[in-house]
Amino acid sequence: MREREIEERIAAALGEEKADLVIADATLLNVLTREIQEGIWVGVRGGWIVYVGEEARDLIGPHTEVIEARGAYLCPGFIDPHAHLDSVYQCAEYARWVVPRGTTTTISETAMVANAAGEEGVRWFIEDTKGLPLRIYVLSPSMIPPFPEFETSKGFPYEAFEALIEEDFCLGLGETYWPRAVDRDPRAMRRYARVISLGKTLEGHSAGARGRKLTAYCAAGTTSCHEATGAEEALERLRLGMGVMIREGYIRRELEAISPIAKAGLDMRGVMLCTDFADPRMVMEEGCMDELVRRAIAYGFDPLTAIQMATINPAAYFGLRRLGAIAPGRWADMVLFEDLREIRVRKVIQEGRLVAENGRLLVEIPRHRYPPEAYRTFA
Ligand SMILES: [Zn+2]
Incomplete structure (x- = not known):
């Protein structure tokens, strides 16, 4: 972790720099306090959560990806x-x-x-x-x-x-x-x-x-x-x-x-x-x-x-x-879903990137090739 990256996160949290990703108006399932908080905005910079709170349009710049999450529950991955x-x-x-x-x-x-x-x-x-x-x-x-x-x-x-x-x-x-x-x-x-x-x-x-x-x-x-x-x-x-x-x-x-x-x-x-x-x-x-x-x-x-x-x-x-909660200073692994009992997952964010939507993966996955000797083992 370079010092510059820490400074960027501080600047983004203060609204001096823009976020890479903003989730707008979600219903946060706060696993730290066991609260359900409505109208929560989350800002992400460099794969880290930098902001969690009330409306924060100042985090949005021309290159910021915005996910409108009204009506969706947001919880950690x-x-x-x-x-x-x-x-x-x-x-x-x-x-x-x-x-x-x-x-x-x-x-x-x-x-x-x-x-x-x-x-x-x-x-x-x-x-x-x-x-x-x-x-x-x-x-x-x-x-x-x-x-x-x-x-x-x-x-x-x-x-x-x-x-x-x-x-x-x-x-x-x-x-x-x-x-x-x-x-x-x-x-x-x-x-x-x-x-x-x-x-x-x-x-x-x-x-x-x-x-x-x-x-x-x-x-x-x-x-x-x-x-x-x-x-x-x-x-x-x-x-x-x-x-x-x-x-x-x-x-x-x-x-x-x-x-x-x-x-x-x-x-x-x-x-x-x-x-x-x-x-x-x-x-x-x-x-x-x-x-x-x-x-x-x-x-x-x-x-x-x-x-x-x-x-x-x-x-x-x-x-x-850095895992397990949605809070500033944690890695941005998050899930958006509908229905608190059925947990129908709609979007998955991993390290600040939207990696899956509506059950489909959005990123290429490299497939590891095991060496030939791996196929000649028996336990
Ligand atoms: Zn076991």
């Missing part, structure tokens, strides 16, 4: 905090389907490709995540293979983990099965120690764990779990300070069973929605995070809470300070 894109998706194809429906950020595990193709495979996958109208962050593979007593794989050595975990696009350590942590597997302990020193997240996988064992898993430093199968398990994890990612995807659908927490009067900051393994059929026919938000609303979460669970909550959990 949706974030999927736990996905396994490395398992079945080519990122470009995934982006082609999910971006027009409002998903603008996905955090993906990389353990499956690491199992199949080792360090090299993770590099191929990271290349695949680049150049898209979608932010894809990764999590480092945890222990590959997780159960070496029963499995063989290419492996992902400590040195490879060490290099990956320091990258900005790597937000933490991918899911570590709870017995590996609670049994103090030296591979887990070494990785946990490094991630804790970096202040990144330690993704959990505490299927079936409760009481002392779940507490010990948290005491180790584990920060999330996407394996709660019902309201009681979700509540136990929330009380222990874990980020609870409610899973609704191909592997399992747990949103309905966990939804009683919507009526419990709890603080929902720690609750997120995730696909875990996004069902390709759902992605193509119904949607991705937009569909999860719709289902959360149908199961009794109020619309603002459902949207928080797919925007500010995951952004806050991962420490993504």
Whole structure:
């Protein structure tokens, strides 16, 4: 980030310079205050939001793109905090389907490709995540293979983990099965120690764990779990300070069973929605995070809470300070839609650019070509 760019944003916010993009007269779903604010104008400069407030025609210059948004709801781009894109998706194809429906950020595990193709495979996958109208962050593979007593794989050595975990696009350590942590597997302990020193997240996988064992898993430093199968398990994890990612995807659908927490009067900051393994059929026919938000609303979460669970909550959990909200100083990833229950996405703005409209992508997506050796792996 150059100093000049910061100065430009300040100047645009003060009305001394023009915005690149202005959204006029939207109904803002403010995920920071849980307010619905009508007649809101948003100004964008250099991919950042610089203005949010009352009418601001002074931001409009001859080169400013203006989106008239009267009657439309405006919310931050949706974030999927736990996905396994490395398992079945080519990122470009995934982006082609999910971006027009409002998903603008996905955090993906990389353990499956690491199992199949080792360090090299993770590099191929990271290349695949680049150049898209979608932010894809990764999590480092945890222990590959997780159960070496029963499995063989290419492996992902400590040195490879060490290099990956320091990258900005790597937000933490991918899911570590709870017995590996609670049994103090030296591979887990070494990785946990490094991630804790970096202040990144330690993704959990505490299927079936409760009481002392779940507490010990948290005491180790584990920060999330996407394996709660019902309201009681979700509540136990929330009380222990874990980020609870409610899973609704191909592997399992747990949103309905966990939804009683919507009526419990709890603080929902720690609750997120995730696909875990996004069902390709759902992605193509119904949607991705937009569909999860719709289902959360149908199961009794109020619309603002459902949207928080797919925007500010995951952004806050991962420490993504520039994402998850529509406010000056945040990246301009935004969704315009109709109907607060049906969430019919009309326009998607990513990094200040209108990238999709009425379900169609407006930008070219480069398709990454995996090298021939990638087709000769088997896990
Ligand atoms: Zn998972």
